Amino acid sequence: xxxxxxxxxxxxxxxxxxxxxxxxxxxxxxxxxxxxxxxxxxxxxxxxxxxxxxxxxxxxxxxxxxxxxxxxxxxxxxxxxxxxxxxxxxxxxxxxxxxxxxxxxxxxxxxxxxxxxxxxxxxxxxxxxxxxxxxxxxxxxxxxxxxxxxxxxxxxxxxxxxxxxxxxx
Numbered sequence: 001x002x003x004x005x006x007x008x009x010x011x012x013x014x015x016x017x018x019x020x021x022x023x024x025x026x027x028x029x030x031x032x033x034x035x036x037x038x039x040x041x042x043x044x045x046x047x048x049x050x051x052x053x054x055x056x057x058x059x060x061x062x063x064x065x066x067x068x069x070x071x072x073x074x075x076x077x078x079x080x081x082x083x084x085x086x087x088x089x090x091x092x093x094x095x096x097x098x099x100x101x102x103x104x105x106x107x108x109x110x111x112x113x114x115x116x117x118x119x120x121x122x123x124x125x126x127x128x129x130x131x132x133x134x135x136x137x138x139x140x141x142x143x144x145x146x147x148x149x150x151x152x153x154x155x156x157x158x159x160x161x162x163x164x165x166x167x168x169x
Contacts, residue, residue: 002056009096011068011089014075018043018065021056022102031107031131032061032100034093038114038137039081042071048113061103063093067116086116090123094130107131 003022008015023030033055037048043066052062067086068075075085090110098105109132112120117137124133 002053007063007065007096009092011092012085014068014073016065016068016074016089016092017072018063019049019052020100021052021062021064023056023059023061025059029102029104030059030061031109032063032097032103032105033109033111034090034097035062035064035111035113036067036086036090036093036116036119037070038112038116040070040079041114042066044071051111051113060109063097065089065093081115083119083122086119087122087126090119091127094123094127098129105129109134111135112137 002024005020005022006017007020008017010016018036033052035043035048035052035055037043037046041048043049043064048064052064055062066073068082068089069078069080090112094105094108094110097103097108108130110120110123110130111134112118113136115137117135120133120135124130
């Protein structure tokens with residue numbers, strides 16, 4: 001049987017909440033997959049929790065959380081999507097996982113479905129500690145990759161501000 005516990009961690013002034021799934025038969029500290037839901041979904045009862053259970057059944061630990069402003073996580077206004085804050089949320093989830101004794105954070109993957117698939121790719125571009133990145137998404141439709149390209153063309157001050165903000169986790 002899979003062990004599951006509620007977890008929370010800070011992200012840019014909000015509290016992100018989710019569940020940590022731990023495989024029952026892990027001999028050592030298992031590798032871990034960080035997951036968040038897609039566009040307008042939540043981590044409970046949509047599809048992400050089914051993927052989390054399948055990964056856990058295969059022997060991986062999973063941190064599945066709700067993006068800021070969605071589901072169990074804090075943040076206002078509710079249901080508002082902020083691409084950059086979601087990317088930073090992945091980075092904060094990575095930081096959180098490194099504090100856990102029951103997972104091997106040196107074997108870390110990030111997973112995103114729908115719009116968060118684009119967020120995974122952007123987060124991975126800023127954080128090289130991840131070993132695998134899985135985006136179940138039509139990346140062209142997420143807008144994040146296009147937004148990143150426009151971001152790279154922006155002024156140096158704006159670029160530095162976003163990088164600083166992402167590192168101020």
